[in-house]
Amino acid sequence: MFKSSIVETTVSDSVTVPPRGNGDADGFDGDPRNFWDRVRRRLRAEIGEEVYLSWFARVELDGIFGETVRLSVPTRFLKNWIQQHYIDRLNALWNEEIAGSRVELSVRTAVLRSPGHVPVITRAESSTQPRQLAEIKTVTSAPAAPASTPDLGSGSPLDARLTFGTYRLGSSNRLAHAAALKVAQAPAGGPAVFNPLYLHAAVGLGKTHLLQAIVAAGAERGRRVVYLTAERFMYGFIAALKSQSALAFKEQVREIDTLVIDDLQFLQGKSVQQEFCHTLNSLMDSGRQIVIAADRPPSELDALEERVRSRLAGGLVVEIDALDEDLRLEILASRVAALAQQHxxxxxxxxxxxxxxxxxxxxxxxxxxxxxxxxxxxxxxxRAITLEMAEEAVRDLVRSSEPKRVRVDDILRIVAKHYNVTRADILSQRRTANVVKPRQIAMYLAKMLTLRSLPEIGRRFGGRDHTTVLHAVRKIEGLVGSDSALASEVETLKRLVSE
Known part of the structure; x- marks a missing residue:
């Protein structure tokens, strides 16, 4: 058993170190670190600097015992990952150094050895005997300061008021609420649902409320649920890199049952995004639940890599729309009741x-x-609260009655999103039914809501002739008068464009 001081253990003559496959004239170097340095240099060259630093920077050589090369790592997660992905390559590289050797991985602990150990191997003096391991010495340097791993177990601060019981429902958020409740009520150990669940909305529409409600309800059912803002995730990962505890950070995050990330649009930095992608894949592949919120859909998170956006879009993506007037009135009533308890x-x-x-x-x-x-x-x-007093108190908060200036670009974006087509589809020459209808409605809205002339609108719609625009406007006008469903769609689009 290794101790903190120098320990010498004599090994029997049967424990030998076979010649290196590419050995020098002597056939064996006395310091095993020479072998390990060569193996690491070749491995780094093969897999690249970034992958090497992520997975092999904290692998250490414990010693060479006969044909067994013992390497140790700080976490079980890292051991399992290397065993699954790189053990064959490690064996091959070590065989080129020591013929017939095999790699054995273990998780190092403070009981087995203290930090900073340096394994040393010396040769037997007799040249007539096989090259053998005469002694193994473990030299321990002064104990290193323990790396500080950011504690993510408690996550970001939570507001105890944000529960499903205090969430107000309306037509704009009913689907998002139902999906969040389904995720939160999943039993501990059960399969993930709607994975990942991705909620997006403008500010102040209840994304964070739903996320924190999931955390509260999931914890009550015995799940390990952690709520993190994107900023907290970035801070934790960067702090772990600085303290050389990135692997412990990764293992900590990937042992979570349900990971909830808020404000994903603020996730910045290539290395942080890559780690987030690895975490996302690892948790989902192991059946863990992911819930994410942002201010826009995955396809519009331009700062994120395409593979991250694609993985997020593969789950359930739900938008929370603007609050309608009835829902705003209900929210106001509940907030007044809460304020009345305090005042x-x-x-x-x-x-x-x-x-x-x-x-x-x-x-x-x-x-x-x-x-x-x-x-x-x-x-x-x-002062008593009256309508006159309220008009004075909130006059700078009242929305301007001046109509918003509508742009053709806004119309194209909103119509494309509403009909699940792309802007490029609307501007293209395609004439399939699923594209022609949105194109004609967009032209109609451009004529009704902007001051642009028919030729100008035609140019904005892929260089079309003004007669094409006129035909579309007249056709939609006729359909709106006879088709109540289409009339409702057009009114909804007008409202969305004008907001």
Whole structure:
């Protein structure tokens, strides 16, 4: 057993080190690190610097015992990964150094040896005996400072108020809520569902609320659920690299049952994205659950590599739409009730709530801001909350009545997304039904919502003639008058473009 001081162990004459396959005149080098250095140089050249640093930087040589080359690694995960992917190549490289040798991997612990060990092998003095291992010495240097691995077990801070019980439902978020609830209610040890689940929406529409609700509900069912912002994931990985504990970081993340990542659009840096991709693949391949939220769909995360976007798009992608007025009113009522518990006597008349719901933004943060204004005016000036007071308190939050200037690019983007085609499809010469309808509707909206002339619109739609645009406008006008379903679609698109 190795100790922290120098230990000498005499090995019987039967323990030999066979000649190196490419040996020098002497046939054997006294220091086993010479073999290991050559093996590592060749391995690094074969697999590349990045892969080598990710998986082999912390592999150490414990010693050479007869035909067995003992290498150690700091984690079980790393041992299993090398066994699965590189053990044959390691055996081949070592055989070129020591004929007939084989590699044995182990997980090193503080009990077996302390940090900084240097294995030393010396030859027998008699030249008539086989080249053999006369002694093994383990020289231990001063203990190194332990690497500090960022603790991700607790994840990013959670808000105890963000549960499924406090989430308000409407037509804009019902599907996202149902999918999140299904994931959260999966039993411990059960298969992943909708993997990965990817939620996207503009700010303030409830993405983070659903993610934290998944964490709270999943933990109650015995699952190891961790919630991380993209910033926290980046910080953890970079800190692990600096402290030379990247492998421990990887093992820590990949032992999670459900990994929840918020604000993925902020994930930056090539090495961080590659590690995220490896983590994503590893967790999904082992049946673990991934839940991700961002402010746009995977296809529009231009900063991410294509393979990451593709893997994310392969799961269930759900958009949370803008809150409708009824849902905004329900959210306001629940927030007023919560504020009344903290500030007894605080109440807001129904006509004021309706005014705020109709005029003060379309997301939860806008609504919170308006209520905070009312609370401040009520508490600090002792003024009663009336419609007149509310109009004064939130006047800078009220949406402008001036219509938004609509661009043809906005129309193309929204129509393409609504009909699940691409912008290139609409501008192409294709004449299949699934492309012609969106193209004609987009031309109609361009004529109705912009000041561009027919020839200008034709040029923006792939260089078409103005008569083509006129035909599309007249056709959609006729269909809207007779087809109520199409009329509803067009009105929805008008609203989306004008928002």
């Amino acid at each position: 007894p006597g605080f109440s807001v008349p129904q006509d004021v709530l309706q005014f705020i719901a109709r005029n003060c933004g379309q997301n939860g943060r806008d609504l919170d801001g308006a209520l905070n204004r009312l609370l401040a005016h009520n508490q600090l000036t002792s």
